[in-house]
Amino acid sequence: MNRRSFLLTGLGAAAAAVPDAPAATAIPIIDIHQHTNYSDRPDDVLVAHQRKMGITKTILLPAGRKYGLEAKAFGNDSVVAVAKRYPKEYLFFANELPEIAEARGVITKYLKMGAIGIGEQKFFVDCDSVHMQKIASIAAEYNVPVLMHFQHDKYNKGIERFHKILEKYPKVNFIGHAQTFWANIDKKCEQAVLYPKGKVTPGGITDRLLADYPNMFADLSAGSGLNAFARDPEHGREFIKRHRTKLLYGSDCNDHVGEGPKCSGAQQIAQMKALAPDEKVQRQLFWENSAKLFQIAQ
Secondary structure (H helix, E strand, O other): OOHHHHHHOOOHHHHHOOOOOOOOOOOOOEEEEEOOOHHHOOHHHHHHHHHHHOOOEEEEOOOOOOHHHHOOOOOHHHHHHHHHHOOOOEEEOEOOOOOOOOHHHHHHHHHHOOOOOEEEEOOOOEOOOHHHHHHHHHHHHHOOOEEEEOEOOOEOEOHHHOHHHHHHOOOOOEEEEOHHHHHOOOOOOOOOOOOOOOOOOOOOHHHHHHHHOOOEEEEOOHHHHHHHHHOOHHHHHHHHHHHOOOEEOOOOOOOOOOOOOOOHHHHHHHHHHHHOOOHHHHHHHHHHHHHHHHOOOO
């Protein structure tokens, strides 16, 4: 019995309940942020989770050869395997540690195999370092986006300098994600506070990056995305209005069920529907923006 089969033992009911197709929804949904083996979740349970949420297409983000993205996430070969098994539902990115000599070779190998982006880049480098410039140059060569995890004093450090990368690589689309990216919707952001609360003062670094640079986009996923809109719903509604063509739905959820209070992906769908009741805007957030960015056909 292989490891994945072993992990599935005890979850047979969940696997057996996997529907034949995603749940029907009025608006198709692209989830731009999921992982294989997320917190030891087996592949079949991932598939059941995504279908329960009503996801039409899922983009799988691999880890590099180390760290597992702090989530035990598996690497490039794992996401390719799931995409091959479910080609109508899954797409994949390529990834590798940006500071190692092998990064270009590994990433280009999987881009040539069909990867539609690079990431999740969640590594111990400055966001404007020579290492990230290497990643940007690969993305420019292959015309794919880069998804980046910004976390103060840890991953892609120095978000206040990221505009330099956007300016140096204007043809590369970058997708911002995680605590420091979403905390910086607030002009009064304290960088060391990863999940700030309370009213938001518009005009923070993230707000400006989205407004000023055509090649900057935002991944709505995870607790950081949820918190950004929950802390000040009034600001959240206006933020969506300002950046509705730049916001991309993602779940980044390690839940096994696909609904309920432990599923941040389902919560994010509900939150966006509540803050943006206009179905035209919902279609942009859930489908059109990502479909255009990644050239995905319905």
